[in-house]
Amino acid sequence: xxxxxNRLIPAILAAILVLVxxxxxxxxxxxxYKEPKTGILLVTFGTSDPGAQAAFxxxxxxxxxxxxxxxxxxxxxxRIIRHKLAKQEKHxxxxxxxLARMADEQFTHVAVQSxxxxxxxxxxxxxxxxxxxxxxxxxxxxxxxxxxxxxxxxMEKTVDALxxxxxxxxxxxxxxxFMGHGTHHPANAFYPALMFQAQQQDPLVxxxxxxxxxxxxxIRSWLKEKQVKTAWLIPFMSVAxxxxxxxxxxxxxxxxxSILSGAGIECHTVMKGTAEVDAFVNIWLSxxxxxxxHFD
Ligand code: CO
Numbered sequence: 001x002x003x004x005x006n007r008l009i010p011a012i013l014a015a016i017l018v019l020v021x022x023x024x025x026x027x028x029x030x031x032x033y034k035e036p037k038t039g040i041l042l043v044t045f046g047t048s049d050p051g052a053q054a055a056f057x058x059x060x061x062x063x064x065x066x067x068x069x070x071x072x073x074x075x076x077x078x079r080i081i082r083h084k085l086a087k088q089e090k091h092x093x094x095x096x097x098x099l100a101r102m103a104d105e106q107f108t109h110v111a112v113q114s115x116x117x118x119x120x121x122x123x124x125x126x127x128x129x130x131x132x133x134x135x136x137x138x139x140x141x142x143x144x145x146x147x148x149x150x151x152x153x154x155m156e157k158t159v160d161a162l163x164x165x166x167x168x169x170x171x172x173x174x175x176x177x178f179m180g181h182g183t184h185h186p187a188n189a190f191y192p193a194l195m196f197q198a199q200q201q202d203p204l205v206x207x208x209x210x211x212x213x214x215x216x217x218x219i220r221s222w223l224k225e226k227q228v229k230t231a232w233l234i235p236f237m238s239v240a241x242x243x244x245x246x247x248x249x250x251x252x253x254x255x256x257x258s259i260l261s262g263a264g265i266e267c268h269t270v271m272k273g274t275a276e277v278d279a280f281v282n283i284w285l286s287x288x289x290x291x292x293x294h295f296d
Pocket of ligand 1: 181243
């Protein structure tokens with residue numbers, strides 16, 4: 001028996017070798033082995049405002065400058081904006097379309113970077129989408145990077161960046177009101193948390209939401225309580241698009257400017273998106289860097 005095994009072992013080993021080389025040979029022939037190829041996918045809600053597009057162009061330039069060898073793709077989560085742009089012959093992908101395209105183009109490692117402000121409902125939809133592609137196994141690695149506000153360090157850097165956006169002409173007695181988007185999602189708590197930390201440095205800085213606490217009615221009563229006569233209104237959104245133009249600085253009766261002016265507070269507006277400001281862009285880039293670090 002032992003003698004027979006001694007003769008059999010080399011035969012078994014040879015058979016295994018033949019099988020292994022046959023499978024790898026076949027795999028190579030059918031192209032299942034992929035050369036490592038890393039790509040970046042930047043995901044934002046999107047904008048159809050040509051002026052606001054400058055903010056995204058700024059991020060695009062910064063990402064390409066930081067990782068010149070890695071191809072950069074963009075996806076817009078807003079279907080309405082994508083359809084509006086398609087009518088002007090500008091074709092933007094959804095995250096699913098962009099990831100399918102990257103799979104087809106043989107990317108093996110994909111860094112998906114959210115350009116959202118908080119991990120709200122759009123970010124969670126993106127988490128599901130990335131999870132779907134992960135379970136399909138089309139990429140070796142696919143990782144989603146945090147939005148602007150995730151860690152305490154992000155909060156501190158964001159407070160500094162917000163304070164840095166305040167125009168030099170603003171007097172210390174004047175209030176500064178940042179307009180965030182706001183959401184019904186539990187992550188809305190990031191806005192009042194950020195306001196609390198900003199007020200440790202400047203008690204007349206307020207951060208509200210178009211669609212979440214604190215809303216403009218609350219902010220107006222706080223400004224009255226502190227006998228504020230003048231307020232600076234600044235968007236706290238990646239682009240100074242529709243919300244900034246209409247809901248913040250518009251002349252309609254329900255704009256923040258009209259509501260505060262109606263309460264006897266003189267308003268100045270600043271039209272700039274956070275994606276235009278390097279101090280914010282650097283926070284998103286730091287999250288992208290963390291993701292790419294996992295691919296090393
Ligand atoms: Co909105």
